[in-house]
Each structure stands twice: as structure tokens, then as C-alpha cells.
Amino acid sequence: MTATLHQFERNFEDAPRAAAKTGRKPLISLKGVGLSFGSHEVLQDINVDIGEGEFVCVIGPSGCGKTTLLRILSGLIQASRGTVSYRGKAQTEPASDIAIVFQDYANALLPWRTASQNISLALEAAATPRAERKDRIAHLLEKVGLSKHADKYPSEMSGGMQQRLQIARCLAQNPSVILMDEPFGALDAMTRQKLQDEILAIVSESNVTAFFVTHDLEEAIYLADRVIALEPNPGRIAELIDVPLARPRNQLTTREEPEFLALRRKLFDFVLRYE
Amino acid sequence: MMRPINLLWLAASFLVTLALLALWQWIANHGYVSKVFLPGPDRAFAALTRDYSSGKLFTEVGQTVLRMALGWLVASAIGIGLGAAIGISPFARTWIAPTFEFIRPLPASAIAPVAIVFLGMTDNMILLLIAFGSVWPMLLTTIHGFSNVHPRLDEVARVLRLNRFERVYKIALPAAMPDILGGLRLGLTIALILAVVGEMITVQGGLGSRILLAARGFRAPDIFAGVIMLGLIGLATNVALTALERRLLRWQPAPAT
Numbered sequence A: 001m002t003a004t005l006h007q008f009e010r011n012f013e014d015a016p017r018a019a020a021k022t023g024r025k026p027l028i029s030l031k032g033v034g035l036s037f038g039s040h041e042v043l044q045d046i047n048v049d050i051g052e053g054e055f056v057c058v059i060g061p062s063g064c065g066k067t068t069l070l071r072i073l074s075g076l077i078q079a080s081r082g083t084v085s086y087r088g089k090a091q092t093e094p095a096s097d098i099a100i101v102f103q104d105y106a107n108a109l110l111p112w113r114t115a116s117q118n119i120s121l122a123l124e125a126a127a128t129p130r131a132e133r134k135d136r137i138a139h140l141l142e143k144v145g146l147s148k149h150a151d152k153y154p155s156e157m158s159g160g161m162q163q164r165l166q167i168a169r170c171l172a173q174n175p176s177v178i179l180m181d182e183p184f185g186a187l188d189a190m191t192r193q194k195l196q197d198e199i200l201a202i203v204s205e206s207n208v209t210a211f212f213v214t215h216d217l218e219e220a221i222y223l224a225d226r227v228i229a230l231e232p233n234p235g236r237i238a239e240l241i242d243v244p245l246a247r248p249r250n251q252l253t254t255r256e257e258p259e260f261l262a263l264r265r266k267l268f269d270f271v272l273r274y275e
Numbered sequence B: 001m002m003r004p005i006n007l008l009w010l011a012a013s014f015l016v017t018l019a020l021l022a023l024w025q026w027i028a029n030h031g032y033v034s035k036v037f038l039p040g041p042d043r044a045f046a047a048l049t050r051d052y053s054s055g056k057l058f059t060e061v062g063q064t065v066l067r068m069a070l071g072w073l074v075a076s077a078i079g080i081g082l083g084a085a086i087g088i089s090p091f092a093r094t095w096i097a098p099t100f101e102f103i104r105p106l107p108a109s110a111i112a113p114v115a116i117v118f119l120g121m122t123d124n125m126i127l128l129l130i131a132f133g134s135v136w137p138m139l140l141t142t143i144h145g146f147s148n149v150h151p152r153l154d155e156v157a158r159v160l161r162l163n164r165f166e167r168v169y170k171i172a173l174p175a176a177m178p179d180i181l182g183g184l185r186l187g188l189t190i191a192l193i194l195a196v197v198g199e200m201i202t203v204q205g206g207l208g209s210r211i212l213l214a215a216r217g218f219r220a221p222d223i224f225a226g227v228i229m230l231g232l233i234g235l236a237t238n239v240a241l242t243a244l245e246r247r248l249l250r251w252q253p254a255p256a257t
């Protein structure tokens, strides 16, 4: 009796993670996805299921189709072949609960709107009543550490602050999925690490599913539950790599773990093949 | 930080103006140019104060400013409205915009005879002339502004699922605003010029008629008085537009000085 109860408890604990991993009920599902621009085949036969709450990073040499893959997931562009489904339905246009953090935050923010007003845009789009907006905005600004800069225009903010603001606007969408295309690529190392931890905190807090494109192999390992390694010409999945590192992760200790170093080695070897 | 520099500039340009006036007076006094053609500033200002106290100046300035403003407003409405419609639609940009390249270089004075045939020597003729001449910069800058919205902003609009109206009103229009304001400014200058030209053609009152009539009667001080008023109108409208620009574009990073 006690043994069965114990067994039950263990199963119960493992259940959510296991569901995400095995993808029994995937949130996003790609089957045989391919895309060509004219005769140029950019993506070929992409098959992957992404579970709810999972953090997936995508790496691969430049031009292998990472951005294109992300844009297909977002519904901004359509695959030429195969199916992309989100919550079991074909993804044909951007969904209101899928947010994108663009790499070029300077272009993605509205320069004529202050920080508050930029966040407000997402709330206006969702037809949030005016009375509720103020509190939501204040809360979101606090979450990304911009409370003191509510009335600044993007041109008056640093790169890191602008990217935080873009993240806040994405969070204002109350997203189930956040797609990020090298969001920290243009930031310095310190800011980058801080934002990595902030994004991990946000994701684990609200059980958001994250799809994160990066050039930085260590960043991929540090953030991900699973890393998709794409090989180029045409872009296709070379390998799906599980990252069994414990959470919450820590910039110092996690990066020193043997498992981390082994994965790092593995990914470097993978990328070197295409240099 | 800005203030003292601005004041210095202001003081400097004031001094330059004074120096030029002094030079003008000096040339007139020494009779290097015949008094019939070049009155000194003293006589020009005397003409100004005379017309000011008789109320004639006020009427004439009012007429010219009203024509300029009306023509400019009509041109702005058409230029911004049509420009936005064309700028948003790639189809219109491909098929309609090239036509403008044919019509645009026509000097506004070339359509004056056409306008006279249809509307006679009337106020409406002047309005048409002003509107035709000043609509181009607004139309072209608005098209440019609307068609050059950064593609990323389009994507942001799509991801947030903004509707068509919101996309125009919240994204494209503010993004195009710097271009539009540039067009408005250019258009206003042209509107003033064409208001005067129109008044000279129709002789229906206003500073243009005044200058024309004064020239025919060899009343040089009256001509100069009219020209001074035109300069002041140009200056005042420019200051007003600059203030508007400052307000609407206060989000733009301050240019490094």
C-alpha cells in the first residue's frame, strides 16, 4: 500500500515534465515542413513537436533558415510543404497569444510612443478597457525593471532597456508562446546574461512556451530544455538535443557543470563542421 | 544647455538684420540707386505705418493670408489623403504614382491660363492655382512617408492583429509624420508665392495686387512695404510650423549640436 502510494507520488511529480518531453499533447507541431523561395529550398522536412511550457532553442550556421523557421511558426509566412499546427489547428496567420521578440528592437518599437504607450499598443490591440490598462502597464514595466522610465521615448533608452520594453510589450499580449529571434544578439555580455535570467524567470513563472533562436551556443544550452541544431543547404534538423540541466539555472554554477561543458563541446563540434 | 545658445543665435540674427537695414539706408541715402526704384527703409516703413493706421494694411495682409491658408489647407487635405491612399497600396504606387511624375514638373503658372478659362478672374481661380502648386510636395512626401514604414512595424502590427484603421492611424501616419511635415512646410512656401502671383493676375485685392498697382504707379515705397509684409508672413508661418513640428516630433532624438 505504502509502496503504491510512493510510486503514485513519484509518477505525479514527473508527469508534467514527461508530458512536455514526450510531446503527448504538443502545443506546436511541425510535420514535414519545407519552404522554398522560388527554386531556392530554404527549409526541408522539418519534424518537431513542442510541448507546453517547453523552452526550445534553435542553433545553426548563418543562413540555415532559423529566422525563416521562426516566422513560419509565427504565422507571418506560410510553409510551402507540410503542416504547422498550433493547438491542433493549422497555423495560417499570427495568433493573438503568440508573441515575437524581434532582434532589432529599435525597429520593432514605435519611436513616437513612450515606454508606457508602447506597451499600451498591445493592450489596445487586445481591446483591453482603458481603465485596466494603466495598472497592467505599471505591472509590466515593473516586471522588466523599467518603472522609472515609463515616460521615456525609445530614443532615450539604452539597447538593453529597449529590448526589455519589447519583451514587456510581448508579455502584454498574455502570450502562451514567445518566439525570440536572437533577441540579445546586439547587447553586451553583462546585459545579455541579466536578460537571460529575466526571460527564464518570466517563462517559468507564467508557464510560457519559448522558441528561441540564437547564434550563441552557450546561451542555447543555458536556456533550453531542448536544442534544435539545424544544418544548412537546405535547412534541416541535424539533431535534437535534450538539455537535462537542473532548474533554476545559475550563470556561474550551471555553466560549470560537466553536463553543460559536454553539451557545449558537442554543439561546437557540430557548428565547426559548417564553418 | 540649449537656452543660451538659442539666445545667442537670436541676438546674432537680430544684429545681422539691423546691419542689413543700415546698409540699405546707406545705399538709398547716397543715391547709388535712383530714389524712384529704391526708397530707403525710412520711406518704406513710413508707407507701412500710413497703411497700418488707415487699416488698409490689415485688409490686404488678411486677404493674402486667407487665400494662402485656404489654398494650402485644400492642398494639404488632398495631398495627405491621396498620398496616404497611394503610399499604403503597392498597386497604386505602381500604377498611379508615375503619372504624377509627368504632371508634377508643370509649373503652376502654366496652369493659370487653364484655371482662368474655367473659373475666370476670381478668388476660386487663385485657390485652384495655390492648391495645384502646393499639393505636389505634400503628395510626394506623404507617399514617401507611408510607403517607407519599416517592414518590422508592419510585422508588429500583424502580430498584434491590428485592424486596417489602426494600422494606418497608429502606425503608418505617425511613422510618416516627419515626411508629411516637411511637405507641409514646402507647400506653405509655395502657397504664399502663388497667392501673390494669383493676386497679381486677378488684381482682386491682397498684397499681390498692391505690389502690382504700386509698381504701375511708380510708388516704390508701397512696393517695398508690401514685400516687407510678405517676408513677415513667411517668417511667421515658418515659426508656427516649426512650433507644430517640435510638438508633433518631440519623440525624435535631439540632433547633436
Ligand SMILES: Nc1ncnc2c1ncn2[C@@H]1O[C@H](COP(=O)(O)OP(=O)(O)OP(=O)(O)O)[C@@H](O)[C@H]1O
Residues within 6 Å of the ligand: A037, A040, A042, A060, A061, A062, A063, A064, A065, A066, A067, A068, A069
Ligand atoms: N524573403 C526571402 N526571399 C528569398 N530568400 C530568402 C528570403 N528570406 C530568407 N531567404 C533566404 O533563406 C535563407 C535562410 O534565411 P534565414 O534568415 O532564415 O537564415 P538564418 O538562419 O536566420 O540566418 P542568420 O543566422 O544569419 O540570421 C537564406 O539563404 C536567405 O537568403
Ligand SMILES: [Mg+2]
Residues within 6 Å of the ligand: A066, A067, A068, A181
Ligand atoms: Mg536570422
